[in-house]
Amino acid sequence: MAAVRDNKAQNRFELDVDGAVAFANYRATPAAVIITHTETPRALRGRGIASELIRGALELIRADGRKVIAGCGFVVDYLRRNPEFADLTG
Template identity: 40%
Template structure:
């Protein structure tokens, strides 16, 4: 399986493609200097295969490259960051 994570600013979400098929997304809304992540969804055909983890990791890696920060309102994104503290410095406090 090959993964590709890309930002779709028009839809305000990062999407993951698995073998060129849309397998999931993590939605955000811009707020000031940060992106507020609100919801993550993985197509049931791809659940239990690490697609959600690959999606969030790819998203956070791209945010880091761009110098962006985030507010993890989505429980899945928040839990991923707790398990992977190397991404904690991307988180801004809720204001």
């Protein structure tokens, strides 16, 4: 599976899967990244693609030394289910 990338030109994290792109839109501030919307193409749904996308995005945010603000329900739920990323929310 491809790695998650930060498409800074479009302000979104992207993950290529089977010729399609799952993405998470964001707004960046100097201290945090606000993930505002997560979208997985219909053909890819139900395979854990969005979770893989958000995990990769959170790892990129952590490597950049910033925090995350969950601006969409999927990210709120993901952070609740994955306490290993709790350091990014405080």
